[in-house]
Amino acid sequence: MNFLEERIVKDGIVREGNVLKVDSFLNHQMDISLFEQMGEEFKRRFADKPINKILTIEASGIGIACIAAKYFNAPVVFAKKSKSINIEGEMYVAEVESFTHKCKNQVIVSKKFLNEGDHVLIIDDFLANGCALQGLISIVNSAGATVEGIGIAIEKGFQAGGSVIRNLGYQLESLAIVESMDAATGKITFREQ
């Protein structure tokens, strides 16, 4: 097990319905030392890519992206979730349909901060069905920029998001891929990487 898998086993909580709570270190309380390890590991995995910008989405992707950004010496742009279509100024907009929550959301990024010369690393905390991630990729493509890679903290390997993105040819690196979880025993099985 790597450092993140060990931490998930130690402090993650498995709930009924394939819910994995990691709010004590990842997405409500945030362990910055852990984020630094994650940033270093993303840099190792994307070392050969000419990344000049990191794109994430509010809210829980922001901390990971900001700490990772130090290792890439790049600014971070975070996409905003919006239920409104009343956008001030010039924005890239992606319509994102959540299969889980049965609702449509917009993901928006100002056109000022993403251009065709940009080489983008997308970072987020979780990947399950991948709806938010699909929106971010769509926005990078709208800008004519290049998705150099996608770095995820925890992927639910038993949901479709990851395989769809890999099938599309993107370099998707998830630091921990959960293959299965058992709420009764608390046991978590990770995919060998």
Added chain:
Amino acid sequence: MNFLEERIVKDGIVREGNVLKVDSFLNHQMDISLFEQMGEEFKRRFADKPINKILTIEASGIGIACIAAKYFNAPVVFAKKSKSINIEGEMYVAEVESFTHKCKNQVIVSKKFLNEGDHVLIIDDFLANGCALQGLISIVNSAGATVEGIGIAIEKGFQAGGSVIRNLGYQLESLAIVESMDAATGKITFREQ
């Protein structure tokens, strides 16, 4: 002028209605080198305080708080904004009324991550009327924890939020305090600190 005031003059945009747009470096695209300077400066200003936790609020406080956290060697907790009263589990809840937006919101933090032994530095990007900040202080007090200080990037000194908080006796440190802005000329005047 300090480093943040200089950056505001260089890249900030003044709009009608006392709007200061700093989305190219602070709250949409984020300049991580600048955030590191801000983190160092917060550490200098709160050097004598026994801070063991940083509290911020989604979304645009998170990046600043995470970078600042390195200088305090402390975890970050971010409060969530919620319109719902349907809260799963045990949460501290503050009702926050926005005078600007004429709406009520809830600010919530899990009780697991804030306790009476905690010495908290609150960090946010903007302070104007101070509604969100009042909610964060209320939550720290509900937990029986101690507000050791409040670190803000940009305060609108011509709005009431800052003076209310200082009147209450809190150590509030704003790295830049805007006294006035002129949308016609773009001129920004800062308070001497």
